[in-house]
Amino acid sequence: MNSQFPELVPRLESYATIKTWRERHGRYRMQGSRCKKCNEIWFPSRDALICPKCQSREFIPYECARTGEVLTVQHEIMGYPAMGYGELSPRKIVMIKLDDGVTIISEVVDCAAEEVKPGTKVKMAFRKHKREENGCWMYGYKFVLNK
Amino acid sequence: MQKPNFKKVVLASAAVSGPERSVLGLGYRQFIMKTVLEALDKAKLTVKDVEVGSISYNERNITEGALGCVMADALGMVPIPFVSISQACAGGAICSDIIWNYLVSGRYKIGIVLGLNKPDNFDFRDAMGPIGNYCDYDFMLGFTHENYGHLRSEWYKQKYNYTDSVAAKWAWQCHWYARRNPMALANSGPMPTDEQLNDPGPAGYRARTATGRNMASCLVFVTEDVAEKLKIEPTYFNVSYAHRPVYIGNHFGYTGDERFAPYDMAEQPAIKIAAEEAYKIAGITADKIDIAQVHDLSSYDGMMALEWLGIVPPGQGGKFTAEGHTSIEGKCPTNTDGGAIAFAHSSAGGDFSSxxxxxxLQLTGKAGERQVKNPKVTVAQAYGTHHSLDVVGILKK
Structure with a gap:
């Protein structure tokens, strides 16, 4: 900690900065893959992997729908927060069915706990995730209410 | 169903470490010795009799690699083959599957499966906590294994219209067994009250959910002819495992395999796939199962496991629990060791092997006060990394 980074920076088990850079498209824009052969959508991206449905290896980038509906919510009551996320506790962690059918896990922010329940409409927002090993903030998708 | 004609594999003996959350004075190599020697001694074998070994461990708390080499050396077993597996918490089943195949093939006759969990070897909160299934994004979001488990529980409750009262009932039953198991962490003291178990806050959540412990385990497997020579009462072992997509969002309507497509996070088709193969090899059906040990990091995980092992229909696990059928007098006594609440989440060290x-113990009549009457067929189920790995083992007379 110092005047530039006043809060605790968890450093244990940090990933290399290069990894967070490699994965920026998925984290920034929820970019997955669409199989060029069978047209199936995959999130997270399967770029350079194999399509489980048709075994093709040809994909094009696919940006998931940015709106959806909460399937289920966990109001975090485990008794302790994940290391480095204490100031966000208690978090509202959710499974979301996006409007294009993709299901993801994320967090709903900027609202009261009682506003988040199954069926709540949400939209993607760009928020801080955690510190990189070099101390910089890493950003990515979270969700807010879609009123 | 045609039973495959494999040679029979016998579990000659087994041992687990005592009920300690932490063993600060011993390194992991020293910690596992007593358990290995105890298991071998029970089978009237020595380390020099062992022909092949495997060890399941969790690389998040034992960060040294090459554990197979390390254990073969530590046990004075070099040069025998020794395989190390760090593949999620149910890795003990994969080790068992490897040894099973060695014995069935006829290549070896005596093999051991070790399990090792030593969270006091590394920073538990950081190493075990904030690493989710899919590290590319979920780790950055700070999601932990507990978040996954809790979300799955909430979805199960929502889907089948249960309340936490069924989890409280499951937890109470586990405590009942634990009070009768000297190897369980919660083997003494008063039983928890209904008020404690139904508390909607963090205290209640913790009362209904797995704790953690250090664990060393050892299973000794032999071929049938060796069991006969050793005059061991045979308990026959078979095992199978299956995988599910790693990203938890893909537990909803996964289209990569038709066996997963109709299901969601409250349903566990990989358990079914593993169970069907294990039952086929063992020549049993689900209705023959007398005792089940299932992986209940949350109580609802235990209920889901009973459903997908075929012991109860999907969605009926909560009802089955509430009606008391997991008790010692119930239709299927379940988690008679106290389950993860009392026997703990011991990760790769014992989540399957324990x-x-x-x-x-139950099949050989050594379960003491929690002994089920005359069991013949038992099942053990565990999962790793939130059903990315599901394992099923059958032990029967």
């Missing part, structure tokens, strides 16, 4: 150990 269940086989308990079933072995």
């Amino acid at each position: 269940k086989i150990y308990e079933n072995w």
Whole structure:
């Protein structure tokens, strides 16, 4: 900690900065893959992997729908927060069915706990995730209410 | 169903470490010795009799690699083959599957499966906590294994219209067994009250959910002819495992395999796939199961496991629990070792092997006050990394 980074920076088990850079498209824009052969959508991206449905290896980038509906919510009551996320506790962690059918896990922010329940409409927002090993903030998708 | 004609593999003996959350004075190599020697001694074998070994461990708390080499050396077993597996918490089943195949093939006759969990070897909160299934994004979001488990529980409750009262009932039953198991962490003291178990806050959540412990385990497998020579009462072992997509969002309507497509996070088709193969090899059906040990990091995980092992229909696990059928007098006594609440989440060290150990005690009449009457067929189920790995082992007379 110092005047530039006043809060605790968890450093244990940090990933290399290069990894967070490699994965920026998925984290920034929820970019997955669409199989060029069978047209199936995959999130997270399967770029350079194999399509489980048709075994093709040809994909094009696919940006998931940015709106959806909460399937289920966990109001975090485990008794302790994940290391480095204490100031966000208690978090509202959710499974979301996006409007294009993709299901993801994320967090709903900027609202009261009682506003988040199954069926709540949400939209993607760009928020801080955690510190990189070099101390910089890493950003990515979270969700807010879609009123 | 045609039973495949494999040679039979016998569990000759088993041992697990004592009920300690932490063993600060011993390194992991020293910690596992007593358990290995105890298991071998029970089978009237020595380290020099062992022909092949495997060890399941969790690389998040034992960060040294090459554990197979390390254990072969530590046990004075070099040059025998020794395989190390760090593949999620149910890795003991994969080790068992490897040894099973060695014995069935006829290549070896005596093999051991070790399990090792030593969270006091590394920073538990950081190493075990904030690493989710899919590290590319979920780790950055700070999601932990507990978040996954809790979300799955909430979805199960929502889907089948249950309340936490069924989890409280499951937890109470586990405590009942634990009070009768000297190897369980919660083997003494008063039983928790309904008020404690139904508390909607963090205290209630913790009362209904797995704790953690250090664990060393050892299973000794032999071929049938060796068991006969050793005059061991045979308990026959079979095992199978299956995988599910790693990203938890893909537990909803996964289209990569038709066996997963109709299901969601409250349903566990990989358990079914593993169970069907294990039952086929063992020549049993689900209705023959007398005792089940299932992986209940949350109580609802235990209920889901009973459903997808075929013991109860999907969605009926909560009802089955509430009606008391997991008790010692119930239709299927379940988690008679106290489950993860009392026997703990021991990760790769024992999440599978400790269940086989308990079933072995039950089948050989050594389960003391929690002994089920005359069991013949038992099942052990465990999962790793939130059903990315599902394992099923059968132990029967």
